[in-house]
Amino acid sequence: xxxxxxxxxxxxxxxxxxxxxxxxxxxxxxxxxxxxxxxxxxxxxxxxxxxxxxxxxxxxxxxxxxxxxxxxxxxxxxxxxxxxxxxxxxxxxxxxxxxxxxxxxxxxxxxxxxxxxxxxxxxxxxxxxxxxxxxxxxxxxxxxxxxxxxxxxxxxxxxxxxxxxxxxxxxxxxxxxxxxxxxxxxxxxxxxxxxxxxxxxxxxxxxxxxxxxxxxxxxxxxxxxxxxxxxxxxxxxxxxxxxxxxxxxxxxxxxxxxxxxxxxxxxxxxxxxxxxxxxxxxxxxxxxxxxxxxxxxxxxxxxxxxxxxxxxxxxxxxxxxxxxxxxxxxxxxxxxxxxxxxxxxxxxxxxxxxxxxxxxxxxxxxxxxxxxxxxxxxxxxxxxxxxxxxxxxxxxxxxxxxxxxxxxxxxxxxxxxxxxxxxxxxxxxxxxxxxxxxxxxxxxxxxxxxxxxxxxx
Amino acid sequence: xxxxxxxxxxxxxxxxxxxxxxxxxxxxxxxxxxxxxxxxxxxxxxxxxxxxxxxxxxxxxxxxxxxxxxxxxxxxxxxxxxxxxxxxxxxxxxxxxxxxxxxxxxxxxxxxxxxxxxxxxxxxxxxxxxxxxxxxxxxxxxxxxxxxxxxxxxxxxxxxxxxxxxxxxxxxxxxxxxxxxxxxxxxxxxxxxxxxxxxxxxxxxxxxxxxxxxxxxxxxxxxxxxxxxxxxxxxxxxxxxxxxxxxxxxxxxxxxxxxxxxxxxxxxxxxxxxxxxxxxxxxxxxxxxxxxxxxxxxxxxxxxxxxxxxxxxxxxxxxxxxxxxxxxxxxxxxxxxxxxxxxxxxxxxxxxxxxxxxxxxxxxxxxxxxxxxxxxxxxxxxxxxxxxxxxxxxxxxxxxxxxxxxxxxxxxxxxxxxxxxxxxxxxxxxxxxxxxxxxxxxxxxxxxxxxxxxxxx
Ligand SMILES: Cc1cc2nc3c(=O)[nH]c(=O)nc-3n(C[C@H](O)[C@H](O)[C@H](O)COP(=O)(O)OP(=O)(O)OC[C@H]3O[C@@H](n4cnc5c(N)ncnc54)[C@H](O)[C@@H]3O)c2cc1C
Ligand SMILES: Cc1cc2nc3c(=O)[nH]c(=O)nc-3n(C[C@H](O)[C@H](O)[C@H](O)COP(=O)(O)OP(=O)(O)OC[C@H]3O[C@@H](n4cnc5c(N)ncnc54)[C@H](O)[C@@H]3O)c2cc1C
Numbered sequence: 001x002x003x004x005x006x007x008x009x010x011x012x013x014x015x016x017x018x019x020x021x022x023x024x025x026x027x028x029x030x031x032x033x034x035x036x037x038x039x040x041x042x043x044x045x046x047x048x049x050x051x052x053x054x055x056x057x058x059x060x061x062x063x064x065x066x067x068x069x070x071x072x073x074x075x076x077x078x079x080x081x082x083x084x085x086x087x088x089x090x091x092x093x094x095x096x097x098x099x100x101x102x103x104x105x106x107x108x109x110x111x112x113x114x115x116x117x118x119x120x121x122x123x124x125x126x127x128x129x130x131x132x133x134x135x136x137x138x139x140x141x142x143x144x145x146x147x148x149x150x151x152x153x154x155x156x157x158x159x160x161x162x163x164x165x166x167x168x169x170x171x172x173x174x175x176x177x178x179x180x181x182x183x184x185x186x187x188x189x190x191x192x193x194x195x196x197x198x199x200x201x202x203x204x205x206x207x208x209x210x211x212x213x214x215x216x217x218x219x220x221x222x223x224x225x226x227x228x229x230x231x232x233x234x235x236x237x238x239x240x241x242x243x244x245x246x247x248x249x250x251x252x253x254x255x256x257x258x259x260x261x262x263x264x265x266x267x268x269x270x271x272x273x274x275x276x277x278x279x280x281x282x283x284x285x286x287x288x289x290x291x292x293x294x295x296x297x298x299x300x301x302x303x304x305x306x307x308x309x310x311x312x313x314x315x316x317x318x319x320x321x322x323x324x325x326x327x328x329x330x331x332x333x334x335x336x337x338x339x340x341x342x343x344x345x346x347x348x349x350x351x352x353x354x355x356x357x358x359x360x361x362x363x364x365x366x367x368x369x370x371x372x373x374x375x376x377x378x379x380x381x382x383x384x385x386x387x388x389x390x391x392x393x394x395x396x397x398x399x400x401x402x403x404x405x406x407x408x409x410x411x412x413x414x415x416x417x418x419x420x421x422x423x424x425x426x427x428x429x430x431x432x433x434x435x436x437x438x439x440x441x442x443x444x445x446x447x448x449x450x451x452x453x454x455x456x457x
Numbered sequence: 458x459x460x461x462x463x464x465x466x467x468x469x470x471x472x473x474x475x476x477x478x479x480x481x482x483x484x485x486x487x488x489x490x491x492x493x494x495x496x497x498x499x500x501x502x503x504x505x506x507x508x509x510x511x512x513x514x515x516x517x518x519x520x521x522x523x524x525x526x527x528x529x530x531x532x533x534x535x536x537x538x539x540x541x542x543x544x545x546x547x548x549x550x551x552x553x554x555x556x557x558x559x560x561x562x563x564x565x566x567x568x569x570x571x572x573x574x575x576x577x578x579x580x581x582x583x584x585x586x587x588x589x590x591x592x593x594x595x596x597x598x599x600x601x602x603x604x605x606x607x608x609x610x611x612x613x614x615x616x617x618x619x620x621x622x623x624x625x626x627x628x629x630x631x632x633x634x635x636x637x638x639x640x641x642x643x644x645x646x647x648x649x650x651x652x653x654x655x656x657x658x659x660x661x662x663x664x665x666x667x668x669x670x671x672x673x674x675x676x677x678x679x680x681x682x683x684x685x686x687x688x689x690x691x692x693x694x695x696x697x698x699x700x701x702x703x704x705x706x707x708x709x710x711x712x713x714x715x716x717x718x719x720x721x722x723x724x725x726x727x728x729x730x731x732x733x734x735x736x737x738x739x740x741x742x743x744x745x746x747x748x749x750x751x752x753x754x755x756x757x758x759x760x761x762x763x764x765x766x767x768x769x770x771x772x773x774x775x776x777x778x779x780x781x782x783x784x785x786x787x788x789x790x791x792x793x794x795x796x797x798x799x800x801x802x803x804x805x806x807x808x809x810x811x812x813x814x815x816x817x818x819x820x821x822x823x824x825x826x827x828x829x830x831x832x833x834x835x836x837x838x839x840x841x842x843x844x845x846x847x848x849x850x851x852x853x854x855x856x857x858x859x860x861x862x863x864x865x866x867x868x869x870x871x872x873x874x875x876x877x878x879x880x881x882x883x884x885x886x887x888x889x890x891x892x893x894x895x896x897x898x899x900x901x902x903x904x905x906x907x908x909x910x911x912x913x914x
Contacts, residue, residue: 102692102801145641156639158648159616174888179864180797181829182613184602184652184872185884186910187892191615191648195641212698235559241669282739340637344559372638407636415641427642431631434899435644441898442891453643 001084002041006062010044010086013054017045017092028069028079028087034333034383034392035077035418040067040087047092049165049173049204056202057171059086065450066169068198070140071113073132075336076417078144078197082451088202090139096120097205104210105162105179110139110203117208126210129154129245132413133319139203144415145195149318152371153245153277154211156413161194165205169443177207192438197415198449200442214245214277218287219305219314222294223269227251227354229297230270231347234370236293238343242286246275247371248318251354254325254365261324262317267301272370273318275311318367325365325378332380335392335419339403340374340412349406353377353399360391374412397423416453424453458541459498463519467501467543470511474502474549485526485536485544491790491840491849492534492875497524497544504549506622506630506661513659514628516543516904523626524906525655527597528570530589532793533874535601535654539908545659547596553577554662561667562619562636567596567660574665583667586611586702589870590776596660601872602652606775609828610702610734611668613870618651622662626900634664649895654872655906657899671702671734675744676762676771679751680726684708684811686754687727688804691827693750695800699743703732704828705775708811711782711822718781719774724758729827730775732768775824782822782835789837792849792876796860797831797869806863810834810856817848831869854880873910881910 002010010018019025020042029039041064046052059066065085072079081087090111098107101124108117115135117128132141132148140146142164147156154160163177176189193200224230227249234247250258250271258264274290276283291302305311317324326334341349350366357364357377368375377399379392400410400423410423424432432454439446439454446456459467467475476482477499486496498521503509516523522542529536538544547568555564558581565574572592574585589598589605597603599621604613611617620634633646650657681687684706691704707715707728715721731747733740748759762768774781783791798806807823814821814834825832834856836849857867857880867880881889889911896903896911903913 100799100801102696103799104696105799145639145645147639151639158639158645168891172887174891175886176888178797178866178884179799180831180860180866180869181800182602182604182608182615182797182831182869183866184795184868184870185866185877186652186873186881186889187657187895188602188615188645188648188652189888189891191645192895195643195645200644212696214698239559239561239669241671279742281742285736285738338641340635340639342557342560342562342636343638344557374637374639403637409635409637409640409642411641412637412639413641416643420642424643427635429632430629431633431646432643434625434631434646437898438644438649438895441894 002064002086003062006058006064007042009058010042010055013051014044019043028089029081031077031080032073033075034335034381034389035080038080038082040081041084043087043089045089045092049167052088052202052204053167053171053173055088056167056169059447060170060445063445063447066202066447067449068139068143068202070110070137071135073134073136074140074144074417075414076419078415078417078452080418082418090137099124101126103179105207106210107205107207108138109205110137112138114138114141121210125213127213128208129211130157130160133322138206138208142194142203142206143197145413147413149246149248149369151369152247153243157194158191160209161190161206162209163207164190164193164203166193166201166203168201169445169448179207195415197417197452199439199453200448216280216283217275217277217311218283219275219311220287220302221266221314222272222299222302223267224272225269225298227270227350228347230272231350231370233272233294233297233299235343237290238371240289242290244274244286244290244371245277246273248273249368249370249375251366254321254367257325257328257365258317258321261327264317273314321367322378329363329380331382333383335379335381335396336414337377337379337396337399338374338411338414339399339408340372341403341406341408343373345406346370346373349403350375352402356395356398360395362388362391362395364395372412373408418452421455459521459543460519463515463521464499466515467499467512470508471501476500485546486538488534488537489530490532491792491838491846492537495537495539497538498541500544500546502546502549506624509545509659509661510624510628510630512545513624513626517627517902520902520904522907523659523904525596525600525659527567527594528592530591530593531597531601531874532871533876535872535874535909537875539875547594556581558583560636562664563667564662564664565595566662567594569595571595571598578667582670584670585665586668587614587617590779595663595665599651599660599663600654602870604870606703606705606826608826609704610700614651615648617666618647618663619666620664621647621650621660623650623658623660625658626902626905636664652872654874654910656896656910657905673737673740674732674734674768675740676732676768677744677759678723678771679729679756679759680724681729682726682755684727684807685804687729688807688827690729690751690754690756692800694747695828697746699747701731701743701747701828702734703730705730706825706827706832708823711778711824714782714785714822715774715778718784721774730771778824779835786820786837788839790840792836792838792853793871794834794836794853794856795831795868795871796856796865797829798860798863798865800830802863803827803830806860807832809859813852813855817852819845819848819852821852829869830865875909878912
């Protein structure tokens with residue numbers, strides 16, 4: 001519950017851009033995945049950074065939890081409100097503020113989505129490459145250190161956020177980073193706030209790196225007899241210095257579902273989906289070299305998609321895969337794993353996961369960004385069946401334990417939120433305590449997205 | 458002064474690996490540049506991480522300042538001891554611990570130098586690309602977020618450190634990062650410690666990214682009539698998506714010095730020195746495209762160096778340039794500026810710097826990593842002439858003020874140390890206060906490299 005004085009102060013500031021009705025609170029309490037609903041007490045729709053600073057100031061004075069909200073596509077209950085409080089929805093802060101074509105930078109408000117940004121950029125010959133599939137907000141993507149299919153070439157949000165404007169838990173506004181390509185001027189606050197999931201402050205503006213739209217693009221699909229063969233081709237490609245823009249893996253179960261739902265028409269074996277970016281000659285050369293590698297590993301049916309429609313069809317099938325898999329068990333929800341391991345250990349990690357899922361009563365198709373060593377098992381569960389939820393969590397925790405033993409991480413791109421909090425001690429050891437020290441230094445009252453990333457009392 | 462009990466505890470731990478003699482203290486009090494000597498009270502040579510933790514534990518109990526020392530090539534008085542204390546020299550922690558060829562990673566102790574690492578890697582077909590010219594230690598390079606000639610393609614230490622082992626100011630040991638290519642598991646502590654100049658803890662181990670040695674390399678030299686023309690060629694190359702491994706600028710004054718000292722035989726105009734890495738076809742294609750661009754901007758005498766000896770000669774001349782310039786005024790020392798600006802503003806920034814230096818009584822040849830927007834004026838001063846030092850500082854501060862107005866940074870790669878501390882408020886505003894909060898949270902007694910990066914009482 002927000003005390004009346006705080007509600008009044010927020011109401012005076014925001015008028016009807018403060019919502020306290022049931023339906024809007026419920027909308028902001030939901031999760032894309034299995035987490036039970038946890039609505040906030042109210043939702044604010046600020047229209048500029050100054051308003052955000054005032055909102056946070058009010059919440060700080062009254063000890064009200066503050067939770068940022070981009071588009072709510074986070075998979076670990078990131079933007080839910082386990083302690084109530086105020087959700088700050090950035091819907092009305094969605095302007096592209098400045099395109100700096102020459103320096104390949106853009107300044108945006110946090111509510112801009114990646115699709116909206118790329119639409120706005122189309123005329124410039126530049127693009128923002130980070131692509132988590134969902135049409136997420138850039139503020140949300142920065143906050144979870146998102147990546148997706150193209151990170152293998154263009155990097156993650158860690159690599160593509162040049163600077164931030166932030167409102168801190170005490171209401172102060174700061175700017176981090178510069179427009180220069182690099183700096184050694186003190187601690188890297190930009191990197192500290194990217195991936196902090198709104199627990200250290202709210203992002204009110206981002207300066208992002210852009211990349212030239214490649215001269216030539218070509219995509220390919222290739223089937224392999226085994227997962228190991230597919231992964232060996234990936235590992236060797238990376239070692240040869242090939243720089244594909246995308247290398248996605250889909251397992252046999254995923255292919256079966258895509259064939260059934262999407263008429264994909266693929267042989268039912270593990271597949272790689274690839275894309276190459278570059279000059280015409282460069283793309284042809286890389287694609288040919290990958291083709292040879294694939295053949296050496298028994299890859300078959302290496303098919304090309306150079307026409308834009310074919311490519312679009314391929315990637316929209318890949319991007320819809322999560323929902324296609326969900327729909328394969330009507331009414332189901334998902335626990336989505338997200339481990340990331342050194343690429344050389346990927347065959348082993350996926351092999352073990354497949355075996356454990358096969359030995360369980362659950363379906364769990366696997367797909368992933370294997371050029372980065374990152375894959376997801378979409379464990380399909382009935383939200384109302386505690387035994388299924390428990391089984392999926394057991395499978396997920398076993399995958400994480402295995403990934404950590406291989407030198408990997410519990411989460412390659414989705415983040416911690418509520419769902420991965422119990423794994424942080426195992427992953428970081430004493431370093432998790434250091435994260436806690438930073439959290440307490442910047443947010444001593446613990447008002448920013450409480451309960452996420454760091455364990456608080 | 459270190460109190461006797463602390464010296465005794467250190468002596469018991471280290472035996473004759475604790476040095477308190479004048480000459481060794483003096484050696485660790487010097488700076489590569491104009492800063493007056495500031496020796497520590499003692500120098501420790503630990504042999505492993507466990508000893509480092511014990512050393513820091515002793516210093517914490519007795520309030521002794523602790524200063525890391527790699528090879529002492531930092532340019533801003535980074536490793537000097539303005540408050541005395543203990544310098545921890547990592548000379549005896551210089552082992553390459555593990556090469557993970559398949560995952561293109563290497564685990565090293567902090568005292569390994571970049572040349573030693575690359576020598577060790579030669580047989581693997583992999584390389585560590587970050588190249589600050591000096592044969593610095595990897596611990597020092599991580600601590601200053603170093604970069605150099607190849608950052609335009611391979612990134613800086615920010616991009617090439619995958620994980621760290623650290624001893625914190627209270628003696629605890631933590632590990633940050635994983636062997637996976639990406640992670641969203643909480644705050645990015647690796648990025649926080651990279652560039653923290655030993656003010657938050659000592660690095661006792663690094664996991665670094667490696668890159669395949671390119672199949673083909675070719676270098677080129679090209680003269681331009683004006684700085685603006687050279688910089689325009691650079692800007693357009695970046696916008697076209699060309700990815701040279703090096704694009705270095707040398708001004709007319711630098712060329713004159715190189716001609717005189719090194720028989721460089723170049724026309725006395727601004728020049729670009731370039732290198733391309735890739736497949737044979739890729740390199741030829743990129744080089745040809747750059748050649749066309751250069752010609753459009755009046756570039757002349759675009760000369761190729763494909764034979765290894767020619768390339769080596771070119772880059773060793775470039776790497777020696779700092780010392781060649783120093784030697785052009787016998788007995789002089791240097792104040793080296795390090796601003797970095799958006800690439801589109803580089804012509805303007807260099808033009809203004811050249812004009813201001815020309816109007817001053819000092820010589821200050823300019824050279825830089827212009828693909829990143831980073832350049833250095835080597836302001837030659839007589840260490841014993843306060844008027845010259847003051848003049849050079851005035852020129853340097855003016856360049857920084859101009860760079861900040863253009864959206865740049867006071868230091869692209871050298872770091873803050875003592876020499877740039879007075880500029881941090883102007884660059885960061887309130888964000889500098891946040892750096893101070895983090896410093897106080899992790900190092901409440903202020904024992905780690907006091908007086909650097911953050912202002913302490
Ligand atoms: C079908 C599907 C596929 C997906 N695939 C991928 C994928 O391939 N790669 C990937 O990385 N992710 C993926 N995701 C996860 C999700 O898209 C990302 O986590 C995304 O970054 C969330 O963005 P959002 O705008 O929806 O943020 P939200 O879910 O609204 O919020 C995410 C977190 O950021 C915080 N936050 C939001 N805005 C701000 C702000 N302005 N300031 C401070 N904190 C803020 C929230 O409090 C919360 O903690 C997928 C999700 C779905 C549903
Ligand atoms: C001729 C010349 C050219 C140069 N060119 C470049 C260039 O192109 N690009 C560039 O980036 N730099 C350049 N530099 C600067 C210098 O080489 C870099 O700053 C380098 O990173 C310093 O490494 P070092 O091992 O000498 O560190 P040191 O000078 O010994 O220390 C640097 C800082 O790191 C700290 N430190 C050292 N080791 C550790 C550790 N293990 N744990 C914690 N803290 C530690 C020290 O306390 C100090 O604050 C140049 C220097 C010279 C002399």
